Amino acid sequence: GGLGLALLGLAATGGILYRRGIEARRHLTANTCPLCLGVDHLELLPDYARSGVPGSVDVVQCKNVISEEPYEECDYTFMDVYRPLQKLCFPTLGVPQAGKTHWLTMLYWELNRGNYPRSIRFEKTRSQRSEDYDVIVEEILNSRIGTAATQRDRIPHPLVFNFQDCDRWGRSNMLVNIFDYSGEVTSDMGVEDYRRRRALEGDGFFFFIDPTYPSEPQAKALADFREDVRLVRGLRAGKRVRIPVALCIPKIDVLAGQSYALPDGGDAIARFYDDLGKIDPTGQSMTTRVLEARSRLTARLTDTIWPGWQIERQIHDLFGGRYLFFPLTPVGLDGRGETDLSLRTTSPFGLLEPLIWPACVLGGLAI
Numbered sequence: 001g002g003l004g005l006a007l008l009g010l011a012a013t014g015g016i017l018y019r020r021g022i023e024a025r026r027h028l029t030a031n032t033c034p035l036c037l038g039v040d041h042l043e044l045l046p047d048y049a050r051s052g053v054p055g056s057v058d059v060v061q062c063k064n065v066i067s068e069e070p071y072e073e074c075d076y077t078f079m080d081v082y083r084p085l086q087k088l089c090f091p092t093l094g095v096p097q098a099g100k101t102h103w104l105t106m107l108y109w110e111l112n113r114g115n116y117p118r119s120i121r122f123e124k125t126r127s128q129r130s131e132d133y134d135v136i137v138e139e140i141l142n143s144r145i146g147t148a149a150t151q152r153d154r155i156p157h158p159l160v161f162n163f164q165d166c167d168r169w170g171r172s173n174m175l176v177n178i179f180d181y182s183g184e185v186t187s188d189m190g191v192e193d194y195r196r197r198r199a200l201e202g203d204g205f206f207f208f209i210d211p212t213y214p215s216e217p218q219a220k221a222l223a224d225f226r227e228d229v230r231l232v233r234g235l236r237a238g239k240r241v242r243i244p245v246a247l248c249i250p251k252i253d254v255l256a257g258q259s260y261a262l263p264d265g266g267d268a269i270a271r272f273y274d275d276l277g278k279i280d281p282t283g284q285s286m287t288t289r290v291l292e293a294r295s296r297l298t299a300r301l302t303d304t305i306w307p308g309w310q311i312e313r314q315i316h317d318l319f320g321g322r323y324l325f326f327p328l329t330p331v332g333l334d335g336r337g338e339t340d341l342s343l344r345t346t347s348p349f350g351l352l353e354p355l356i357w358p359a360c361v362l363g364g365l366a367i
Contacts, residue, residue, distance in 0.1 A: 030083040034177045035076035035155060037089075037201060038064030044080060067194055072154065078127065082162075086174040088362055089158070090355075091199040093225060094208030095218055096183030099250035099330070103208075104159060104180050105136045106330035107351045111161065116352055117286050118166075125160040125175065133159060141346060155198050156180050163359060176359055178206075186221050191228040200225075200232040204244040204358035211251055212258060215306035222311070226318050235318075244361045245315060245323040246354040249298055253329040253349075257337030260304055268304040272297065273336070276327065291324055291353055298325035322361065326354040 031040050041064035058080040066074050092100040108130075116122050124130070158177035165172050181199050189196040207225065209218055233241060255261060261269045279293045302311055302325075315323050332347030 026084065029086060032087070033062035033064060033074060033076055034078070034087045034089055034158060034175070036062060036064050036066045036074040036198065038062055038066070038074060041074070042083075045077070066155070066198075074155075076128075076157065078160070082125070082175055085162075086172075087177060088174055088203045088359060089177045089179065089201075090204050090206055090358060091179040091181050091202045092206045092208065093181060093186045093199060093221075094183060094248075095187050095210060095213060095221055098183060098208040098210040098213070100183070100206070100208050101136070101180055102140070102330045103248065103250055103328065103351060104178060105133055105140060106346075106348050107355065108133045108159060109137045109141070110348060110351055117356075120356070121164045121166065123162045123164075125162045127160045128157045129159045140341070155195055156182075161355070174359065176355065178355075186225065187217065191231050196228065197232055200229050202243075203362055204246070206246050206248055206354055208248045208250055209311070211249055211255060211305050215309045218306075219309050219311075219314070222314050226314060229318060240318060240320045242322060243319060244358040245319050246358060247311070247315065247323055247325045248354050249325060249327050251329060252327045253331050253333050253336050254339055255305075255336070257339070258305075268301065272301050273333070286353060286356060291326075291357060294327055294350075294353075295324040298327045324357060326350060326357075328354065 028039065031042055032038070033042060041062050042060040043063055045059045045061050059077050060080050060083065061077045062074040064074045066072055092104065094100055110116075111122050112124060114122075156179050158179050161176040161178070163172075163174055163176060179199065179202070181195070185193075185196050185199055191197060191200070205225075207222070209222075229235075229241065229243075230237075230239075235241060255269050255272070275297050276294065279297065280290045299312060302309065312323075328348075328350035330346075330348050330351060331341065331344050333349055334347060335344050338344055
């Protein structure tokens with residue numbers, strides 16, 4: 001009888017602790033600002049309505065002070081209905097002019113057109129950045145104007161995506177917040193700057209490596225990124241962090257026009273294009289097998305683009321196997337080598353994969 005009572009007491013205690021843990025996690029999720037990660041600084045603004053009718057939509061605003069000198073409050077606002085959802089935060093990192101904003105803009109355009117797998121559902125989430133990207137999409141598609149430099153004076157407001165899968169064993173619903181940081185945050189700022197520290201506290205990373213840019217400054221940026229992640233997260237040498245890193249290789253449509261493609265690298269670039277088309281002839285599959293095959297193909301090409309740069313070794317030392325290469329182009333693979341957007345037909349390739357993969361790894365999103 002005593003043994004039975006002891007076991008019953010242990011089971012009851014475990015159940016109570018489990019329930020408390022769940023409640024604590026829900027409280028933390030609902031009261032954490034996705035912009036500054038401040039906890040318990042959200043205040044309800046019931047009279048604020050995006051529709052223009054006071055009281056129609058409840059909105060919360062973060063009142064956290066993120067910098068004393070210069071003084072700066074977060075002031076990030078989002079709709080109260082999204083507070084219980086899991087919020088994943090991913091920054092875009094890489095040297096200036098690597099194509100981060102162009103990728104994110106065309107990704108936003110593709111999702112709004114319904115170009116995503118049938119296994120997931122997507123809903124546009126109105127945010128303080130979505131209207132800005134509507135304007136940029138208009139400039140790229142109609143005016144054929146490239147994206148301007150990203151502002152660096154504060155933590156950028158995220159572009160927010162609401163995803164839900166169709167898994168019969170339990171649906172996952174999450175908000176994916178993408179922070180489009182300027183290239184200077186990667187190349188010039190140290191870990192003492194609060195904007196860089198916030199970028200390094202992401203749930204995962206989109207690190208852009210520009211195939212039209214020399215390897216030396218990008219190798220330094222990747223090494224600094226690796227070191228600063230250790231410092232921000234308090235990791236000792238030799239320890240690894242379980243965070244996914246999408247190594248994005250943009251502008252693959254202009255590889256054929258680069259110096260390394262002629263004359264010795266021409267065959268390697270041509271084979272890359274041919275093999276890339278063979279991996280997924282339909283261009284519609286987004287399985288793990290397809291993503292890993294594209295990653296291996298791109299990893300082999302890096303020796304042609306940046307001879308002697310051991311990218312995988314740099315990233316593997318800290319993140320282990322949680323990284324993949326993602327070849328992509330916001331413009332398309334037609335008209336390879338042409339840099340004038342007015343002469344190109346927009347047909348993006350590989351935009352959604354870098355976003356879906358870390359969401360699957362961290363949030364359980366099933367594709």
